[in-house]
Amino acid sequence: MNRAERFLAACRGEKTDCTPVWYMRQAGRYMAEYRRIRSKHGLLEMFKTPDIAVEVTLQPIRAFAVDAAIIFADILLPLEGMGVRLEFVEGEGPVIHNPVHSTADVDELRLAHPEEHLGYVLESLRRVKSELGGERALIGFAGAPFTLASYLIEGGGSPDHLRTKEFMHEEPEAFERLMGKLTETISAYLLAQVDAGAQAVQIFDSWAGCLSPSDYREFVLPHTSRIFATLRAAGIPAIHFATGAAGLLKLLREAGGDVIGVDWRIELDAAWLEIGHDRGIQGNLDPALLMAPLPVLKRRAVEILDRAAGRPGHIFNLGHGVLPPTPTEAVRELTDLVHEHRA
């Protein structure tokens, strides 16, 4: 069983020789190799230049024994093909220059076409797949409709998503059409990623945790569940990830995903019980622990592995992305610890 097989078996809930591990944002600013490239190029340029995106995707693969690579891209990229003017502003994060504030704005959005608008991601996937030579799994990804809708309505990141909730409650039909367009775009994009070599996909509903379960059930679940139904019909292993969603786990399960990704704000065993043991679970170390003294990091990692109790279907990961001040030594030690741990 090589690393790719280990990761994919865990996605299917099958027994593995040890717990597979990868990290959200494993390609990123905490690596000196990444910072060297980043200092010379803008983010959008990096995503759109396969030479760079492939190199950056492979950097953590060379440095660590992680079981999977995740393509270097951003959840907002499909929005460009929908007619959105997107910019990554230094030190501020993503900015959307034509946010969605009205029914008319929704109607102006087109559907993105994967080959036409996101061909650069597909090209990077093809090249990474070939470089990996079947030794590590390749993960594609997309943002979930709600999280993308929130970026579109807020015009960027937001601490409270108030405009999004206001639009959702005041213009439920327009919101529904917006979610529908995002769902179609994302579904086609994910299928294209699989055609290009992705062996599993992760859906990031990063902001779903800002919603009450009632709002999630009414306004979000019907759309997200269409994406997972499409993936299931195509036989593609899918991970469904949200943060701050300890109170939404049953609904995330209902929406779909072979594996549910959870953050660190709930014990892994309690979360798995909520989700159901017929699904896998991914997580769930607090990324801040990678900055803690090594003995503390290791103690908390072992606690998580112990809570998984060797049950098939656990993929070790952080509860959110690797943070920029993370020492690479901690990532290396953690990866080896996970692989060496025996339940």
Next chain:
Amino acid sequence: MNRAERFLAACRGEKTDCTPVWYMRQAGRYMAEYRRIRSKHGLLEMFKTPDIAVEVTLQPIRAFAVDAAIIFADILLPLEGMGVRLEFVEGEGPVIHNPVHSTADVDELRLAHPEEHLGYVLESLRRVKSELGGERALIGFAGAPFTLASYLIEGGGSPDHLRTKEFMHEEPEAFERLMGKLTETISAYLLAQVDAGAQAVQIFDSWAGCLSPSDYREFVLPHTSRIFATLRAAGIPAIHFATGAAGLLKLLREAGGDVIGVDWRIELDAAWLEIGHDRGIQGNLDPALLMAPLPVLKRRAVEILDRAAGRPGHIFNLGHGVLPPTPTEAVRELTDLVHEHRA
């Protein structure tokens, strides 16, 4: 049964004629009467001038049929008496000019003395108590040690509390001493508030939800539980509130509180089951719903009341504070709806 009795009975888990209701930040910027005063005075000045603090505390009492008043103050005020230089910066929130970054900084902190350093809050409580004439309950409050420690270490608010976690993991003994000093200061302050007329107290552990259950159990619970033990010994009804804490509810219960306050990110009935029906529950409407069309607001409020199923011990509240753009009409309608609802 008047309103004060209704609220206090619910705190004790006793049957009431209808569900009691009050709102976090019910005295605040969404009220024109508040904005008129605020435009002429700084926040610290407002807290420290009993004439103003009493008036602002009573504004929502005059406008709405809420069952309890909460004293107009801030969780950071006790820090001044500990030697902290605190400022509320316009548009930025609180700033601490001498943050805690080292063991030496911890050792320099004194214990605050309620009468000496917080006499103005106690004076405001005495006057409000007399104004209320026993018709509405009077709630005192304090920040929990972890939330105050986070403000001290970060030097203000923080999206991720990384410095706090770093200090906690790297300097566990200094962190323990810091939590100990905060615990002593807060315990004495709460007892003094009760002497001054508070009939119940709420502990705000607003940031506890950023922690993994393991970190909460090890670094926070032993301190918070000392405060609740003190309150219990003194026979004071206590509400324990945190946000984003759907995965911590069992531990919040373990730390203490007659009533656990929950935000909107979990269904009320699921949360109550976690907490246990031998404790009360407070919550849990998304504050954003007060900006939604009235029929949507009312539908969601009724859902929450239905999930409480008439079980004694439910205090209706928002999942967090009233937001500044909230229309007062929505607050009035919601308050009346809660009182008129029959299970």
